Amino acid sequence: MTTATITGHHAKPGSAGICRGCWDQMHMPIPIGGPLSLPLRAFGITRSKMNPDICTICERSFQYVKKQRHITSGATILFADIRGYTGLSERIGAVELSQIVSLFQTRAAEAIWANDGIVNKQMGDGLMAIFNFPIKREDHAAAAIRAGRDIQRLCGEALAGIEVSEPLGIGVGIHTGDVQIGEFSSFHSDFTAIGGVVNQAARLESQAQPGEIVVSAEAARQAPALMTGSEARMLSLKGFEQPVEARILQAE
Numbered sequence: 001m002t003t004a005t006i007t008g009h010h011a012k013p014g015s016a017g018i019c020r021g022c023w024d025q026m027h028m029p030i031p032i033g034g035p036l037s038l039p040l041r042a043f044g045i046t047r048s049k050m051n052p053d054i055c056t057i058c059e060r061s062f063q064y065v066k067k068q069r070h071i072t073s074g075a076t077i078l079f080a081d082i083r084g085y086t087g088l089s090e091r092i093g094a095v096e097l098s099q100i101v102s103l104f105q106t107r108a109a110e111a112i113w114a115n116d117g118i119v120n121k122q123m124g125d126g127l128m129a130i131f132n133f134p135i136k137r138e139d140h141a142a143a144a145i146r147a148g149r150d151i152q153r154l155c156g157e158a159l160a161g162i163e164v165s166e167p168l169g170i171g172v173g174i175h176t177g178d179v180q181i182g183e184f185s186s187f188h189s190d191f192t193a194i195g196g197v198v199n200q201a202a203r204l205e206s207q208a209q210p211g212e213i214v215v216s217a218e219a220a221r222q223a224p225a226l227m228t229g230s231e232a233r234m235l236s237l238k239g240f241e242q243p244v245e246a247r248i249l250q251a252e
Contacts, residue, residue, distance in 0.1 A: 013113035014052035020116075021054035021134030025065050030055050050118040051135070058134045062183050062191040065134070070182025075133055076144040076219060077179065077198050078117065079205035080108055080151055080172045081126030092164060100168065101125055103158045108170075111150030115143040120192055128202075130193050133181055141176045142223035145249070148172040148213040149226075152251035156211075169210020170251075175201035176219040203237040204246060211251035220247040 019030040031037040032047050032055050040046075048059040063069055082088075082104055089097055101124060109119045112129045116137050121128040129147065132140035152170055159168040177197040184194060204214040214235075220227050230247040237244050 013110065014047065016053040019053070019055035019058060021048075021051075021058035022065065024136040025058070025134050030057060048118075050120060051113050051116075053113070053116075054118065054134055059190055062181075066182070068182070070180050070184065072178050073133055073181050074140070074177065075179045075181065075193060075197070076131040076140045076174060076176040077193060077201040078112070078129040078131065078144045078148060078172065078174050079126065079202050080129075080148070080170055081123075081205065083169045083171050083208075083210040084166065085125035088164065088166075088168075096162075096164075100159065100162060100164075103162075104155055104170070107154035107158045108151045111147045111154055114150065115147040117143060117147055126205075128198075130179075130181070133193075139223070141174075141219040142226055144174050144176070145213070145215060145219065145223050145226045148174055148215075149249065149252065152211060152213065156251055167210070171205055171208030171210065172213040173201050173203070173205025173208055174213065174219050175204060175216040176222060199239065200237070200244070203239065204235070204244075207235050207237070207246075213249040213251075215247045215249060217245040217247065 017033045019032050022028045022030040031040060044056060046056055048054045048056050050059055058065060105122055108127055112119055116135045117129045117131040119127055120130045131137060131144045137143050151172060155170045175197050179193040179195045179197045181193045182191055200216065204216060208214045227247055230249050233246050233248050234243040235246050
């Protein structure tokens with residue numbers, strides 16, 4: 001029996017009957033939908049804001065889930081943000097700016113959730129997503145690349161109707177490898193990922209032009225079928241002595 005069968009998971013995010021993270025990590029069926037979830041809500045166990053198919057136990061109780069403070073795990077990291085946001089913020093009002101940020105964060109989260117990723121951090125005009133924890137996916141690099149494409153499509157459609165002096169665009173960076181996942185603060189229990197893979201994903205995103213998805217060579221090799229039509233590019237990244245090879249996908 002597969003995880004999808006156990007959880008009742010469908011393509012639509014938020015349809016899982018039990019927490020997919022708790023099931024994948026502990027094989028523990030924690031109800032997050034239906035009548036069985038009602039008693040747990042009294043104890044603050046609800047759907048997580050990181051992904052509606054996981055629960056707040058996954059989000060806030062990493063040591064309970066993994067029995068240790070942090071682990072090393074294979075994962076794919078995605079960063080995305082609005083290109084030219086700083087300049088834009090100097091030219092338009094706060095209400096219009098908040099509308100743009102809200103549209104971006106909402107549509108990007110939808111794309112990430114639909115591909116079993118979690119929105120681990122939201123940073124104003126940007127975000128960081130993790131694929132393969134706590135929801136397990138063997139094809140996590142491909143899932144992140146699909147999410148990147150969906151982000152470009154959904155955000156492009158949503159932002160196209162906003163009248164600004166310059167067209168808005170999104171930049172995406174993706175890298176895969178072993179990361180440290182866990183709690184790294186004594187006063188904040190939500191888990192996150194750190195390490196060289198995370199840093200490189202952020203650096204790749206910083207090099208993305210509007211409408212581009214910058215995919216590391218490592219991630220591209222794990223999803224060759226999704227790289228058709230991509231462009232090879234050598235990038236000089238801050239903190240890296242040698243140029244880094246990447247593949248560039250354009251928004252469709």
